[in-house]
Amino acid sequence: MDWQRGLQELADMVWPRRCGVCGGFLRTEERYVCAECLKDMPLTYFWSWRGNPAEQILWARTYLMGVVSLFYYSRDNDYKELLHSVKYSGNVAVGRWLGRMLGEKMCEASYPLPDVIIPVPLHWRRKWKRGYNQAEAIARGISEGLSGDIPVLTGILQRTRYSTSQTRMSVGSKWENVSGAFVIGNKKSAAERLSGRHVLLVDDVLTTGATAEACWDAVRDIPDIRVSYASIAFVAKPG
């Protein structure tokens, strides 16, 4: 609407917004990322790629129906800054926006729709300290992008261990760190709500697949559950 655009123009004059990737000033019609960075986003196209590299990482360890990510995470570009701003600066709106973008891509590719979406939980102490779970913002965005009414369930899957931040740990210790870290809170109610359903688990980044595997371990015994996994970024192995 015109008045909204006017307000945005005014706000941009007073407090210019910057692109979350290149840091350049945003134009009035741009949201979070400038048009150039949006065009150059290193998309994975996993939503229309069966047997994609993310699925290959998890094949031998889980029975996931599919794995999708929005873009490649790389040291060589600044798209990772988007995730950092969601995770560490409380930019949940960016998380939701990225989630919606991924949901729309999945929708366009006729990706099998989940019945419910479950964000990978933080330990309650970490969530309390941070004030939000970035995966939950992404999950809500994906639900919107998938055209709507797919419920986002929190509380069913719980993280039992409060561990140190994973960012500084090696790949090997990261596996140790999350293995067995997730449980189903109330098994009876979870079985009622999830059995026979297609569940999409959502996280911000997929690296070694350790988190996806640990979540899978927590839900695998629910009768007839089908599980897929989605993340905003996928860290491709070097080489």
Ligand SMILES: [Zn+2]
């Ligand atoms: Zn930019």
